[in-house]
Amino acid sequence: MSHASSPSSTSAGAPHSGAHATDSHGHDAHGHDAHGHDAPAPAAPARRAKERRAIVVGASSGIGAALVKQLVREGVDVVAVARRAAQLEALAHDCAGSPGRVIPLTHDVARFDEVEAAFERAVRELGGLDLIVYAAGLMLEVGPNEFDTGKDLDMLGVNVGGCIAWLNPAANLMRTQRSGTIVGISSIAGERGRKGNPVYGATKAAMNHYLEALRNRLADWAVHVCTIKPGFVETAMLAQARAQGRTIKGAISAEDCASAILRAARSGKNEVFVPFKWRIVGFVIRNIPSFVFKGMNI
Numbered sequence: 064m065s066h067a068s069s070p071s072s073t074s075a076g077a078p079h080s081g082a083h084a085t086d087s088h089g090h091d092a093h094g095h096d097a098h099g100h101d102a103p104a105p106a107a108p109a110r111r112a113k114e115r116r117a118i119v120v121g122a123s124s125g126i127g128a129a130l131v132k133q134l135v136r137e138g139v140d141v142v143a144v145a146r147r148a149a150q151l152e153a154l155a156h157d158c159a160g161s162p163g164r165v166i167p168l169t170h171d172v173a174r175f176d177e178v179e180a181a182f183e184r185a186v187r188e189l190g191g192l193d194l195i196v197y198a199a200g201l202m203l204e205v206g207p208n209e210f211d212t213g214k215d216l217d218m219l220g221v222n223v224g225g226c227i228a229w230l231n232p233a234a235n236l237m238r239t240q241r242s243g244t245i246v247g248i249s250s251i252a253g254e255r256g257r258k259g260n261p262v263y264g265a266t267k268a269a270m271n272h273y274l275e276a277l278r279n280r281l282a283d284w285a286v287h288v289c290t291i292k293p294g295f296v297e298t299a300m301l302a303q304a305r306a307q308g309r310t311i312k313g314a315i316s317a318e319d320c321a322s323a324i325l326r327a328a329r330s331g332k333n334e335v336f337v338p339f340k341w342r343i344v345g346f347v348i349r350n351i352p353s354f355v356f357k358g359m360n361i
């Protein structure tokens with residue numbers, strides 16, 4: 064690991080100076096604390112993960128934040144990417160005692176032209192890359208008679224455009240180094256064209272297709288690509304759906320979801336429903352004939 068950085072915004076377009084750079088442990092590039100003392104050796108991790116360096120995109124809340132916490136507990140250094148700087152700072156603060164470091168990176172994934180620089184900077188900060196998780200996502204509630212192109216393109220930008228913009232350079236890097244794991248957080252919503260939210264579901268179907276193609280492309284280069292399809296997970300996204308009047312029961316915690324994601328990625332699974340029961344739901348809804356599905360209110 065060469066050094067760690069303070070958070071900065073790629074949208075500001077300012078070059079990264081590296082001055083006063085500190086990680087979530089408050090140490091500078093030479094392992095000294097604010098008083099110039101040698102940094103104490105970090106506590107031994109409970110379990111060393113096989114990855115050492117990771118990027119989580121969409122890390123400021125929900126599933127992404129839970130993933131960051133779990134990874135740093137296992138001794139992984141993580142660049143945590145999202146727009147909300149304060150949430151990323153709080154996450155780094157919460158993880159300060161962990162064996163791994165949180166390196167916040169403020170960035171809007173819909174600014175596609177800024178992704179390459181952000182990605183390169185993240186890899187430089189980490190000194191390499193073993194794992195990337197694309198967890199950024201946007202689900203806007205859409206009324207039954209609403210056809211709002213602005214909303215739909217916003218979801219497309221975050222869920223698909225940002226995913227491609229971040230995972231393409233990761234795929235290329237991992238191909239050249241012949242190692243690494245790419246994880247995309249899709250959804251059960253991508254299994255079928257539901258009337259409830261046409262474009263959110265379509266973005267997840269597009270993610271599934273893209274991730275499968277990446278997996279097939281990278282298989283010869285020893286790079287693994289894992290597609291995660293969660294059902295309901297207790298996060299801000301679900302709270303927002305409930306606030307719009309949807310009744311949602313049986314959600315799992317973001318922490319349980321994060322554990323299942325890391326288990327799936329590490330065991331080399333290609334496509335995993337979280338929790339498992341959603342695989343059965345997925346199978347059933349994929350096999351409902353169109354003329355029946357058309358009349359269903361799901």
Ligand SMILES: NC(=O)c1ccc[n+]([C@@H]2O[C@H](COP(=O)([O-])OP(=O)(O)OC[C@H]3O[C@@H](n4cnc5c(N)ncnc54)[C@H](OP(=O)(O)O)[C@@H]3O)[C@@H](O)[C@H]2O)c1
Pocket residue numbers: 120121122123124125126127144145146147148150170171172173198199200201202221248249250251292293294295296297298299300301
């Ligand atoms: N919760 C569920 O029931 C559920 C079910 C199936 C799939 N999923 C998927 O799981 C993923 C994580 O969602 P979640 O449930 O954890 O929701 P969440 O708490 O709302 O998290 C969404 C994350 O995406 C980030 N994000 C959104 N727009 C962004 C942008 N333009 N640039 C950068 N980051 C952006 C947010 O950060 P900022 O706002 O700080 O930018 C936040 O960190 C999503 O892809 C979602 O579709 C969730």
